[in-house]
Amino acid sequence: MKKMYSWLKTGKQFKEKDEYYTPPILVKPILSFIKPNSTIWCPFDTENSEFVIQLKKAGHKVIFTHICYGQDFFSFEPNEDYDYIILNPPFTKKLKVLEKLYKINKPFAMVLGLPILNYQEVGEFFLDKDFQLLIVDKKVSFDGHTASFNNSYFCYKMLPKDIIVVHLENNNANKDFIGSKMGNDIVGDIFEF
Numbered sequence: 001m002k003k004m005y006s007w008l009k010t011g012k013q014f015k016e017k018d019e020y021y022t023p024p025i026l027v028k029p030i031l032s033f034i035k036p037n038s039t040i041w042c043p044f045d046t047e048n049s050e051f052v053i054q055l056k057k058a059g060h061k062v063i064f065t066h067i068c069y070g071q072d073f074f075s076f077e078p079n080e081d082y083d084y085i086i087l088n089p090p091f092t093k094k095l096k097v098l099e100k101l102y103k104i105n106k107p108f109a110m111v112l113g114l115p116i117l118n119y120q121e122v123g124e125f126f127l128d129k130d131f132q133l134l135i136v137d138k139k140v141s142f143d144g145h146t147a148s149f150n151n152s153y154f155c156y157k158m159l160p161k162d163i164i165v166v167h168l169e170n171n172n173a174n175k176d177f178i179g180s181k182m183g184n185d186i187v188g189d190i191f192e193f
Contacts, residue, residue: 020142021180022088022111026151027054029136029166030086030109033158034060038083041065043073044090048181051086074100084108084158095125098154102129107157109134114150132159138168144177 027050034040038060042051045064052064063078065071073089074096085104088111089097101108114135116122134153141147170176 020088020091021182022050023140023142023172023180024050024054024178025168025170025172026111026136026140027051029134029168030153030158031055031058033109033134033155033160034058034084037061039063039081040084040086041078041082042086043071043076044087046182050180050182051088053181055086073097077104082106085110087111095121098125101156107155109153109155109158111151112154114152129156131156132162133164134159135163135165136168137165138171140168140171141173141177142180144173144179146173147171 031054034055036059040051040055040060040062042049042055042062042064044066045052046066046068047064049064052062055062063080063082065073065076065078067073083106085101085106085108087097087108091113094112094116097110101110114133132155134155136150136152139147139150142151172178
């Protein structure tokens with residue numbers, strides 16, 4: 001097994017609140033809005049990301065890239081064509097990520113906390129943008145503890161209407177918790193792959 005140091009070791013700033021990996025239960029709602037046999041770029045993911053795992057199981061081709069492989073979203077884009085971008089970006093980089101996504105101009109679905117709509121800079125950012133919301137009906141846990149707020153999908157050109165609410169069978173907390181396998185790639189500040 002090869003080890004590669006994270007962006008902390010390579011001089012990039014690491015923020016603990018940026019490291020929350022999407023659990024399987026939160027991947028499922030977006031699957032039904034992706035056309036069959038699509039190619040999807042997951043720019044913040046390793047091969048063990050639940051996005052990568054679930055999208056492949058659903059019959060899609062997945063291009064996964066991550067800064068731990070030397071593929072920084074802000075300076076890298078895959079050479080091959082893709083239909084969608086699906087991502088759960090570092091929280092502290094959300095506006096910078098959104099700016100790049102709109103420049104790319106491909107359909108995307110991005111996991112973000114709904115409370116960001118209360119942030120003035122986010123509201124101002126969306127003033128002249130088309131966007132859609134795929135809202136899950138529960139506050140999904142990323143770590144097994146009850147979540148403080150709802151994380152749902154902010155989308156562009158993905159949904160048949162601008163706001164859709166979907167039901168989840170549980171909130172992924174306590175006895176129902178199933179974590180992301182991508183979390184297993186991280187050992188302290190070292191990625192293993």
